Amino acid sequence: MLATTHGCMFSAMEKIGRRIAAAREKKGLNQSELGRLLGVSPQSVQAWESDKNVPRPRRLSEIAAAIDLDLGDLLRTTHRTGDDFVQALGEVVGAHSNLRAVAQPHRDAKGYPLISWVAAGCWEESCDNFNPGDADEWLTSSANAGDFGYWLEVSGPSMEPTFTSGMRILVKPEGFDLTSGKYYVAKLLDTGETTFKQYLRDGGHSFLRPLNPAFPVIPVTDNVAIIGYVIDAKLPPIF
Numbered sequence: 001m002l003a004t005t006h007g008c009m010f011s012a013m014e015k016i017g018r019r020i021a022a023a024r025e026k027k028g029l030n031q032s033e034l035g036r037l038l039g040v041s042p043q044s045v046q047a048w049e050s051d052k053n054v055p056r057p058r059r060l061s062e063i064a065a066a067i068d069l070d071l072g073d074l075l076r077t078t079h080r081t082g083d084d085f086v087q088a089l090g091e092v093v094g095a096h097s098n099l100r101a102v103a104q105p106h107r108d109a110k111g112y113p114l115i116s117w118v119a120a121g122c123w124e125e126s127c128d129n130f131n132p133g134d135a136d137e138w139l140t141s142s143a144n145a146g147d148f149g150y151w152l153e154v155s156g157p158s159m160e161p162t163f164t165s166g167m168r169i170l171v172k173p174e175g176f177d178l179t180s181g182k183y184y185v186a187k188l189l190d191t192g193e194t195t196f197k198q199y200l201r202d203g204g205h206s207f208l209r210p211l212n213p214a215f216p217v218i219p220v221t222d223n224v225a226i227i228g229y230v231i232d233a234k235l236p237p238i239f
Contacts, residue, residue, distance in 0.1 A: 017051035019074055023067040024049075037066045061164060065235050109140040112170060114151040120171070120227070121187045121194040143232040145172040152185065152196070153236075158210040159196060166236035169196060176229035184208075185228040186218075196230065 024034050024045075031045040038045075038059070047053040048063070055063060064074045114137040139151050154167045163169065171185050178184070180201040186208055187194050197208035197218065206220035218224065 015051045016054070016074065017049040019069075020045075020063060020067065021049040023069050023074075027067050029067070034063075034066060038062055056161075061167075061235060109142050110144075111138040111140050112145055112149045112151055113138055114153065114168065117152060117155070117194045120150065120152055120185060121192055139168060139170075139234060141170050141232045141234075143170055145170050145231055146174050148173050151234075154196065158212050158215040160212045162211055163196070163233065168234045168236070169230045170232035170234075171228035172231050173228040178206075178226060183230040184226050185230065186220075187225045187227050188218075189223050189225060194227070199226070 024031070029037075031042040031049070035042045035045045044053070048055055060074065149170060149172055151168045151170050154163050154165055154169060156165055169183075169185075178199060178201075180199060182199055183196070184199045185194060185196050195208065195218070197210055199220075200207045200209050208218040208220060208224065210217070220226075
């Protein structure tokens with residue numbers, strides 16, 4: 001079975017290097033030109049495309065942007081449609097031992113609204129009244145975020161290097177479980193602030209951890225409500 005992405009044909013078992021090469025060729029770039037865009041040598045590009053080297057997470061984001069692919073599309077196979085963007089990323093870079101590929105049936109892409117962080121914090125009260133057209137922008141995904149799924153735009157550096165400012169994350173607000181190592185959106189009840197962090201459970205205690213070590217870990221107390229599970233992500237648009 002084949003999956004079509006931006007006009008490129010990808011086999012279900014095809015490695016990431018071939019996807020980079022196919023998308024590069026579709027864009028009309030040779031290895032030297034792609035290397036110049038990314039500030040690397042043609043030999044580095046050749047090593048990626050032959051799967052001799054796997055790019056680091058930040059570099060994967062840069063490659064996807066340069067060849068006009070969503071990072072999720074670059075990593076995804078036909079049979080792994082992105083129940084969680086981080087599952088695919090973890091499989092490629094070996095970042096998290098508890099991440100695994102999930103076999104899923106093919107789904108047609110569905111549109112979800114891109115909303116504000118303030119709106120996300122009020123979503124439980126407002127989603128039943130949300131009508132098509134209420135959002136200025138709608139983004140599609142083959143991941144199933146449920147009837148009231150929505151996109152948020154990452155703001156700030158707290159989740160770098162994996163999630164950079166401007167990336168869009170798809171949130172499933174209903175019917176999810178809490179799993180240590182996965183990524184969630186939480187609301188701090190005393191301030192009303194909505195935040196995006198990695199959920200960790202250790203020694204009977206729960207925490208929200210930023211990926212950037214410059215930011216503090218947040219203990220999960222009665223003041224914290226987990227309001228959504230992050231199941232997909234897209235790079236910001238390039239204008």
